[in-house]
Amino acid sequence: MCQAWVDEDPGRAQVAVVRPGRQPVDWLHVLDAEDGAGRPVALVHAPTRALARMAVFDALANNADRKGGHVLTDTTGRVWGIDHGVTFACDDKLRTVLWGWAGEPVPGDVLDDVDRLHGLLESTLDPVDRWLEEEEREALRARVRVLLRERSFPLPTDRWPAIPWPVF
Numbered sequence: 721m722c723q724a725w726v727d728e729d730p731g732r733a734q735v736a737v738v739r740p741g742r743q744p745v746d747w748l749h750v751l752d753a754e755d756g757a758g759r760p761v762a763l764v765h766a767p768t769r770a771l772a773r774m775a776v777f778d779a780l781a782n783n784a785d786r787k788g789g790h791v792l793t794d795t796t797g798r799v800w801g802i803d804h805g806v807t808f809a810c811d812d813k814l815r816t817v818l819w820g821w822a823g824e825p826v827p828g829d830v831l832d833d834v835d836r837l838h839g840l841l842e843s844t845l846d847p848v849d850r851w852l853e854e855e856e857r858e859a860l861r862a863r864v865r866v867l868l869r870e871r872s873f874p875l876p877t878d879r880w881p882a883i884p885w886p887v888f
Contacts, residue, residue, distance in 0.1 A: 726800050728792045734766045734799060735788035735817050737887065748820025751883065763788075763887060765820050769827070770799035772873075775818040776830050779874050780837070780863050781807040786816035788888040808852055810859040814874060815884040821873040831871060838864045 736744075743749065743764045750763040765771060771791070778786050778801075785806040792800045806813070826834075840847050841861050848857055867874075876882030 726792050726802070727795050729795045729797075732793035732797065734768065734771055734791045734793055735888075736764055737761050737788070738764055750817060750819045763817060763883070765791075765818055767820065768799065771818055772821060772827060773830055773833075774799070774801045775816065775821060775873060776826060776834065776867070777801065778816050778818060779814060779867060780834070780860065782809050782812065782814055782859065782863065783807050784809060784813035784815045784880075785884050786818060787884050787886070788817050791817075808856045808860065810855045812877065813880050814876075815881055817883065817887060819876060819882065822875045823872055825872050826867065831868065834864060834867055838868060 736747075737755075738744075738761065740752070740760050740762055743762060744766075746767050747764045748767050750765060752760065752762050755761050765788075774786075774791070777783070781804065783804065783806065785803065786801070787803075790801060790803045792802060794800060838861075841857070841864060848860065852860065
């Protein structure tokens with residue numbers, strides 16, 4: 721485990737719960753819901769390259785807890801994904817607020833990075849060998865192969881809740 725302090729700029733939030741019709745221009749819609757008082761709301765996120773890369777990371781790491789509050793933007797504009805304590809399970813448990821690209825093609829440069837990871841995972845220089853159990857490593861390799869074959873962001877399934885709770 722490691723920890724670093726990130727000075728968040730709350731004015732640069734990348735994930736939001738908004739009233740219908742108040743979605744920032746070009747932001748991606750994830751779901752419609754109701755707030756605690758029964759009023760309609762929508763979960764949305766920015767369409768940034770940094771979040772697309774984070775969504776791919778989450779799919780590969782099988783992140784079961786990507787909440788809106790786990791996406792920070794610092795005072796320089798850098799986007800940080802924090803709190804990865806529920807990752808690398810063997811069973812499919814992907815839960816994230818970053819479903820805005822579900823089913824869409826993964827950008828080519830991101831696929832290139834995934835392909836490089838695939839090469840490392842198949843080599844004797846496996847970067848996760850000492851950190852993950854064999855079953856976890858094989859599950860990671862399988863997720864990498866699926867992403868490279870399908871070349872698209874994963875779709876939520878009904879086998880596991882797709883959105884973490886609470887959302888933030």
